[in-house]
Amino acid sequence: MPAEMRAVIAGLQALRGIRKVSAATIVAEVGPLTRFSRPKQLMGYSGMVSSEDSTGSSVRRGAITKTGNAHLRRIVGEAAWAYQHRPAMSPLLKKRQEGLSEEIKEIAWKAQHRLCSRYRRLLAKGKIRQKVATAIGRELLGFIWAIGTQVEKEQRSTKDRSHAA
Numbered sequence: 001m002p003a004e005m006r007a008v009i010a011g012l013q014a015l016r017g018i019r020k021v022s023a024a025t026i027v028a029e030v031g032p033l034t035r036f037s038r039p040k041q042l043m044g045y046s047g048m049v050s051s052e053d054s055t056g057s058s059v060r061r062g063a064i065t066k067t068g069n070a071h072l073r074r075i076v077g078e079a080a081w082a083y084q085h086r087p088a089m090s091p092l093l094k095k096r097q098e099g100l101s102e103e104i105k106e107i108a109w110k111a112q113h114r115l116c117s118r119y120r121r122l123l124a125k126g127k128i129r130q131k132v133a134t135a136i137g138r139e140l141l142g143f144i145w146a147i148g149t150q151v152e153k154e155q156r157s158t159k160d161r162s163h164a165a
Contacts, residue, residue, distance in 0.1 A: 004155050008033065011151035012144060013096040014108035017082030022075050026144060029072040033148030042145045046072045048138040064134060073137075076144070080137035083119050087112035103150055111143040 005027050012023035036042045043049050047068025053060040066073070087109070097105050115136050122132040 004032075004152065007155055008148050008151045011100060011104050011147045014093075014100055014104050014147065015079070015140070015143060016093060016108070016112055017079035017140075018144075019096070022079055025075050026072060027148075029069050029075075030148075032152060033145055034152045036145060039142035039145040043138050043141045045069060046076065046138075046141055048073055048076070048134065048141060064138075076137045076140055077133060080115075080133045080140050083112070083115035083136050083140070085116065087116050101150070101154060104147055107143060107146050107150065111140065115139060115143075 008027050009020065009023040012018050012026060013020060018026070030042070030045070033042070036045065040049075045068050047066045047070070048064050051062040051065045053062060097108070118139065119132055119136050122135060123129070127135075
């Protein structure tokens with residue numbers, strides 16, 4: 001496995017709910033995350049975006065489209081359940097974050113706060129738990145994109161510095 005892929009797998013493990021197998025699956029299913037210029041494109045690729053029925057000025061949003069990568073959708077959906085718990089740094093998560101840049105750790109910590117509060121807010125509105133997990137999964141893809149592109153950017157700058165030396 002190329003060093004770039006190993007680095008992205010290690011970076012994704014900074015997120016709660018994503019360990020080695022999940023991270024490797026995401027990287028294998030998606031490939032280089034920089035091929036998506038925005039997180040919304042990755043969300044669309046996964047099929048975790050709402051369907052739309054529009055006529056004239058009326059816009060009706062429905063269930064997720066499910067037209068994307070089913071394996072990616074399932075892995076991210078399972079990882080989303082971890083955000084029902086309050087933000088915390090478990091010893092295992094700290095160990096997985098060893099050796100990662102501060103930027104990546106910061107993105108992962110921001111993900112914990114944002115996704116947990118969104119999970120609780122949607123539940124408080126009376127939403128169904130499974131739909132809440134799907135919404136959290138869709139947003140988790142944005143954080144996966146952010147970490148993946150950050151790792152790939154760090155890899156490029158390291159490679160550029162080694163070529164310049």
